[in-house]
Amino acid sequence: xxxxxxxxxxxxxxxxxxxxxxxxxxxxxxxxxxxxxxxxxxxxxxxxxxxxxxxxxxxxxxxxxxxxxxxxxxxxxxxxxxxxxxxxxxxxxxxxxxxxxxxxxxxxxxxxxxxxxxxxxxxxxxxxxxxxxxxxxxxxxxxxxxxxxxxxxxx
Numbered sequence: 385x386x387x388x389x390x391x392x393x394x395x396x397x398x399x400x401x402x403x404x405x406x407x408x409x410x411x412x413x414x415x416x417x418x419x420x421x422x423x424x425x426x427x428x429x430x431x432x433x434x435x436x437x438x439x440x441x442x443x444x445x446x447x448x449x450x451x452x453x454x455x456x457x458x459x460x461x462x463x464x465x466x467x468x469x470x471x472x473x474x475x476x477x478x479x480x481x482x483x484x485x486x487x488x489x490x491x492x493x494x495x496x497x498x499x500x501x502x503x504x505x506x507x508x509x510x511x512x513x514x515x516x517x518x519x520x521x522x523x524x525x526x527x528x529x530x531x532x533x534x535x536x537x538x539x
Contacts, residue, residue, distance in 0.1 A: 385462065392458040393431040401463065416464050429461040 387399035401408060419425060436451040444450060482490060487498040502518075509516040 385459070389459070390456050392429075392456050392461075393433050394428050394458045394460070396459050398459050401459070412460065412463075415460075416467065419464065420468075425461065429458040432457045 385398045385402075387402055388397055391397050401412070415426070432455040435454045435456070437454055438445055439450055439452055442450040477489075485501070487493040487495070487501075506516050506518070
């Protein structure tokens with residue numbers, strides 16, 4: 385991250401931590417370890433400043449779907465996320481690789497590559513005069529209908 389990247393609500397910039405100050409690193413290391421051990425994210429790290437950027441090419445900008453939210457979160461949380469990402473990629477994902485059909489968390493794979501793979505399977509079945517069954521469901525607004533306890537409220 386660039387040293388003066390926009391900070392979250394806590395106002396902490398990456399620059400002081402990038403200088404590897406021993407005065408800061410040891411306390412932060414203790415906080416990270418405690419956070420992981422307890423499965424707890426400090427409240428200050430959960431607060432985000434959100435900017436809404438208009439999506440290009442939209443005809444109507446009166447709905448929320450016409451904007452892309454950009455969340456500015458705590459650099460300390462971002463640092464913990466980067467450390468966890470490095471740990472997973474260099475550790476468990478080396479000894480227990482992801483299945484080739486998994487499209488998340490892999491370089492060069494995305495929603496687009498997953499759809500491409502699905503369409504290819506359907507086309508092969510059609511060319512072989514076989515049947516293809518697909519079950520698709522739309523989870524749009526699923527998070528809008530989930531409570532903080534994780535229970536789906538439905539409509």
